[in-house]
Amino acid sequence: MADILRERERQVYRKGQQQAFQLDCEKQSVAGSVSQRACVFCGSRVVLYPIADALHIVHGPIGCASYTWDIRGALSSGPELHRLSFSTDLQEMDVVRGGEKKLYAALCELIDAHKPKAAFVYATCIVGVIGDDVEAVCKRASMEKGIPVLPVHSEGFKGTKKDGYRAACDALLQIVGTGPVDDVSPLSINILGDFNLAGETWMIRDYYSRMGVQVVSCITGDGRIDDIRRAHGAALNVVQCSGSMTYLAKSMEEKYGIPFLRVSYFGVDDLSKSLYDVARHFKDKEMLQRTQSMVREELQRIMPIIADYRRALEGKRAAIYVGGAFKAFSLVSALRLLGMKTVMVGSQTGNKDDYEQLRELCDEGTIIADDSNPLELSSFLEEKDVDVFIGGVKERPIAYKLGIGFCDHNHERKEALAGFEGMVNFAREVYGSVMSPVWRLTPRKRGNPLEVVK
Amino acid sequence: MLLRHTTDEVLERTALTVNPAKTCQPIGAMYAALGLHNCLPHSHGSQGCCSYHRSTLTRHYKEPVMAATSSFTEGTSVFGGQANLLQAIQTIFGVYNPDVIAVHTTCLSETIGDDLVQIIAKAVAEGKVPAGKHVIHCNTPSYVGSHVTGFSSMTKALVTYFADPSAEKSKKINLIPGWVEPSDMRELKCLAHKLGIEIVMYPDTSDVLDAPQTGKHEFYPRGGTTVDQIKSSGGSIATLGLGLSSSSAAVEALQTKCGVAGETLELPIGLQATDRFIDKLRTLAGVTVPDAVTDERGRLLDMIADMHQYVHGRRVALFGDPDQLVSLTEFLTLLDMKPVYIVTGTPTPQFENRIKTALGGNVPEAKIKAGAQADMYLMHQWIKQETVDLLIGNTYGKYIARDENIPFVRHGFPILDRVGHSYFPTVGYDGAMRLLEKILGVLMDRQDRDAPEERFELTM
Numbered sequence A: 001m002a003d004i005l006r007e008r009e010r011q012v013y014r015k016g017q018q019q020a021f022q023l024d025c026e027k028q029s030v031a032g033s034v035s036q037r038a039c040v041f042c043g044s045r046v047v048l049y050p051i052a053d054a055l056h057i058v059h060g061p062i063g064c065a066s067y068t069w070d071i072r073g074a075l076s077s078g079p080e081l082h083r084l085s086f087s088t089d090l091q092e093m094d095v096v097r098g099g100e101k102k103l104y105a106a107l108c109e110l111i112d113a114h115k116p117k118a119a120f121v122y123a124t125c126i127v128g129v130i131g132d133d134v135e136a137v138c139k140r141a142s143m144e145k146g147i148p149v150l151p152v153h154s155e156g157f158k159g160t161k162k163d164g165y166r167a168a169c170d171a172l173l174q175i176v177g178t179g180p181v182d183d184v185s186p187l188s189i190n191i192l193g194d195f196n197l198a199g200e201t202w203m204i205r206d207y208y209s210r211m212g213v214q215v216v217s218c219i220t221g222d223g224r225i226d227d228i229r230r231a232h233g234a235a236l237n238v239v240q241c242s243g244s245m246t247y248l249a250k251s252m253e254e255k256y257g258i259p260f261l262r263v264s265y266f267g268v269d270d271l272s273k274s275l276y277d278v279a280r281h282f283k284d285k286e287m288l289q290r291t292q293s294m295v296r297e298e299l300q301r302i303m304p305i306i307a308d309y310r311r312a313l314e315g316k317r318a319a320i321y322v323g324g325a326f327k328a329f330s331l332v333s334a335l336r337l338l339g340m341k342t343v344m345v346g347s348q349t350g351n352k353d354d355y356e357q358l359r360e361l362c363d364e365g366t367i368i369a370d371d372s373n374p375l376e377l378s379s380f381l382e383e384k385d386v387d388v389f390i391g392g393v394k395e396r397p398i399a400y401k402l403g404i405g406f407c408d409h410n411h412e413r414k415e416a417l418a419g420f421e422g423m424v425n426f427a428r429e430v431y432g433s434v435m436s437p438v439w440r441l442t443p444r445k446r447g448n449p450l451e452v453v454k
Numbered sequence B: 001m002l003l004r005h006t007t008d009e010v011l012e013r014t015a016l017t018v019n020p021a022k023t024c025q026p027i028g029a030m031y032a033a034l035g036l037h038n039c040l041p042h043s044h045g046s047q048g049c050c051s052y053h054r055s056t057l058t059r060h061y062k063e064p065v066m067a068a069t070s071s072f073t074e075g076t077s078v079f080g081g082q083a084n085l086l087q088a089i090q091t092i093f094g095v096y097n098p099d100v101i102a103v104h105t106t107c108l109s110e111t112i113g114d115d116l117v118q119i120i121a122k123a124v125a126e127g128k129v130p131a132g133k134h135v136i137h138c139n140t141p142s143y144v145g146s147h148v149t150g151f152s153s154m155t156k157a158l159v160t161y162f163a164d165p166s167a168e169k170s171k172k173i174n175l176i177p178g179w180v181e182p183s184d185m186r187e188l189k190c191l192a193h194k195l196g197i198e199i200v201m202y203p204d205t206s207d208v209l210d211a212p213q214t215g216k217h218e219f220y221p222r223g224g225t226t227v228d229q230i231k232s233s234g235g236s237i238a239t240l241g242l243g244l245s246s247s248s249a250a251v252e253a254l255q256t257k258c259g260v261a262g263e264t265l266e267l268p269i270g271l272q273a274t275d276r277f278i279d280k281l282r283t284l285a286g287v288t289v290p291d292a293v294t295d296e297r298g299r300l301l302d303m304i305a306d307m308h309q310y311v312h313g314r315r316v317a318l319f320g321d322p323d324q325l326v327s328l329t330e331f332l333t334l335l336d337m338k339p340v341y342i343v344t345g346t347p348t349p350q351f352e353n354r355i356k357t358a359l360g361g362n363v364p365e366a367k368i369k370a371g372a373q374a375d376m377y378l379m380h381q382w383i384k385q386e387t388v389d390l391l392i393g394n395t396y397g398k399y400i401a402r403d404e405n406i407p408f409v410r411h412g413f414p415i416l417d418r419v420g421h422s423y424f425p426t427v428g429y430d431g432a433m434r435l436l437e438k439i440l441g442v443l444m445d446r447q448d449r450d451a452p453e454e455r456f457e458l459t460m
Helices: A007-011 A041-047 A061-065 A092-097 A101-113 A125-130 A134-145 A159-175 A200-211 A225-229 A242-256 A268-281 A283-313 A325-337 A352-361 A374-383 A396-402 A421-432 A449-453 B026-035 B047-061 B074-079 B082-095 B107-110 B115-126 B147-162 B182-194 B226-236 B244-258 B271-286 B291-311 B322-334 B352-358 B375-387 B395-404 B426-448
Strands: A012-014 A055-058 A119-125 A149-153 A188-192 A214-219 A236-239 A260-262 A315-323 A341-347 A367-370 A388-391 A407-408 B039-044 B099-104 B133-140 B175-176 B199-201 B238-242 B262-267 B317-318 B338-344 B366-371 B391-392 B406-411
Touching: A007 A012, A007 B262, A012 B133, A041 A055, A041 A119, A041 A159, A041 A242, A041 B047, A041 B317, A061 B026, A061 B047, A061 B352, A101 A119, A101 A396, A119 B115, A125 B074, A125 B238, A134 A149, A149 A159, A159 A242, A188 A242, A188 B047, A200 A214, A200 A283, A200 A421, A214 A225, A214 B244, A236 A242, A236 B291, A242 A260, A260 A268, A268 A283, A283 A421, A315 A325, A315 A374, A325 A341, A325 A352, A325 A421, A325 B082, A341 A374, A367 A374, A374 A396, A388 A396, A388 A421, A396 A407, A407 A421, A407 B182, A449 B426, B026 B039, B026 B047, B026 B099, B039 B047, B039 B082, B047 B317, B047 B375, B074 B082, B074 B107, B082 B099, B082 B115, B099 B115, B099 B147, B099 B199, B133 B147, B147 B244, B175 B182, B175 B244, B182 B199, B182 B226, B182 B271, B182 B291, B182 B426, B199 B317, B226 B244, B226 B262, B238 B244, B238 B271, B244 B262, B244 B322, B262 B271, B271 B322, B271 B426, B291 B426, B317 B322, B317 B375, B322 B338, B322 B352, B338 B352, B338 B375, B352 B366, B375 B395, B391 B395, B395 B406, B406 B426
Parallel strands: A055 A119, A119 A149, A188 A214, A188 A236, A236 A260, A315 A341, A315 A388, A341 A367, A388 A407, B039 B099, B099 B133, B175 B199, B175 B238, B238 B262, B317 B338, B317 B391, B338 B366, B391 B406
Antiparallel strands: A012 A367
16 A cells, blocks of 8 residues: 555545545645646636637747647537637747737638637737736637637636636637527527537437437537527526536526536436436427437337446456546446456545535445545555456556556547447456456456566 | 648748647656666656656656656745655655755756755755655756757766766776667676677666566566666766767766767667777777677668669658767768758757768768757658658658658657667667568558559569
């Protein structure tokens, strides 16, 4: 068991401990820790990135644009302007003299060339320090070019990823409410917080259309500016990934009186409940019936497949480390459906309520951790003798080095994990990794096979 | 057509970089620091920088990459990063226990004016650095140079912090390998070994970023040059640097600080550059080249002779880092191919001259560009004006390759969608054979794919 940083003692909890449950969270990482967290810019960039007909320009030195160039598999059914990388590539003289002129010129050049529906200008760390008036440049470009040009205040040091989500939502709020809504049905929603990774938004849209619900806008998966302009016409906001989009939903509730529902499309329990919640919200009998028959139909199709995987996976142990804690809830229950036990669960940015809910959901002995680091994570994985680790890009090689299966539930998922079909994909992926013959040869479980041969 | 926006008309751009052929300094410093034994790289800036660099290196190497961060906050940007770095140093030695913390700066800490020398001195004075442990640093403002500059600066920092002018004199040769893959570093050591020459090489990322599966997550894998080895480099007979852009600074620093005579060659990629590398090692150490190495060369030459007719005259576009591009250009020219477009986002003095030397008077029509606005967009525009038969570069080339239907060989950093680069070298004679194999592979696969049935042949 590795030493947990002393200051971090209160950020790790084992269910069943005598102490009262009080997990410190929403804290700054200790300087010097190998945190898995990212920054404000990262949060804004991932939320807005899927809006495919907007221009996304990163105002700063080249790195921030390079590292986020087409990094997220957020699919578009049409334009793909979002997949290019535009940067003002600030140089030393710009830092001295300010980057406003360069930004203005870059915006003009790009808007003329690509005729986007809107432009997002991401302010990075250095812009916040040299004091460029990004707001004024955006205003000017917007006036001259006749499209919304929106500053995204995403200076990396101004908080965590969560603050970046908020900055993104602030930019979105300037677009919402600027489009016509006369043809919007009373049975209508906005899909908030799905990013169409591996085409997931398309599957979810399909469920809603089978239920008879009009989808006004998807924010931001396969997103379009004109749809977002009309989002205030929807009767309900349906919010997934609560970490990034609750703020937008709350603001729209205040401003336009649109209520919102929290949902999750991962795992059949949460997914079915979410779809029923939406149907019930509209108090429409026929819609509820349509939803029931859709859910029944889908379950009949997938449950036999799931049962097959479950036979192999029954009793295996899983660990989860994700960005937002909300996703972890659904993962715990999806794993349970596969007969698996979650023995460790953590997130980069969960809050008190999230962790309380996780504690209720988890079995005795489960480790719950906030803002963990690789040392801790690998010690948890070893201690709990985990069979599969569910996380993101930085976690994958740690699992593999330990001889443990892995499933990416982050940007690098290659198959849809949401929806009914997603549950099958998830089961197949977990099964494929947990059961891989390669682990039989790795030393951790079996000792060194070469020595055995001797 | 993902790049459908690209036009063939090249307009002067002043303010904008589209699809960059470079990234920022700190990631290079982080990569270099990983080549030091028991070293934890440390990013002095916001948390995101460290996270992006670790993610990108992880995607490229499929290995865990450990680095810490000063986790700047709004307060830090006003009051400076001293408190954060002091706390970080204490935390890191207390918890992660490295031999060395290698700090690099970021655009943020540079702009607010943190003085790393002073902060590190304060940490030492306050007893935050345990005996026998070290904190080193280099300045890597992201708005100057590129990732290559950062690599060069951290390599130089290894010299300025550790190389010992009073080290015992030895017959060793210092090898500064430049920004190459762990596989390449392993191959360079192997070649020196075959020549019977003792070397001190740094940085050395082999056995760090290509570590074997052991069933353990080693926070510090066993590889990397030790501090003592670098100290001893002050007493070596000579220094050989590879790659002018990434190694010259360290070679010169070593000469100035310890009086070790140094020279920097272009990277030993391709036959002639490897010849010069082997010859230089041979003369510095006063050894004869063993048959085993001569035979490696012979096999490469034989392969080129066997296959030259398949590559002759083919037009090639290449992009990436200056050192790699110069040597690749020379090798392609030897293959009688035509490197017509050569682009690096890294601002590089003398780049055009170095490429022209590599071309040796061939391909007068070659277009060469480095630095501002030398990006993938420009390269694509050139290709639209007149296409090429082969594209060589990092993973980001796949968009152009697909849109323009061009065979594509991945080479450089980062490679996010294939494996092999960490295991199979491209330096040395064997490395050149692998490069040639890859080039032939994509060209001949394309020929097979496109051949009409009656011209689809079993033997090619």
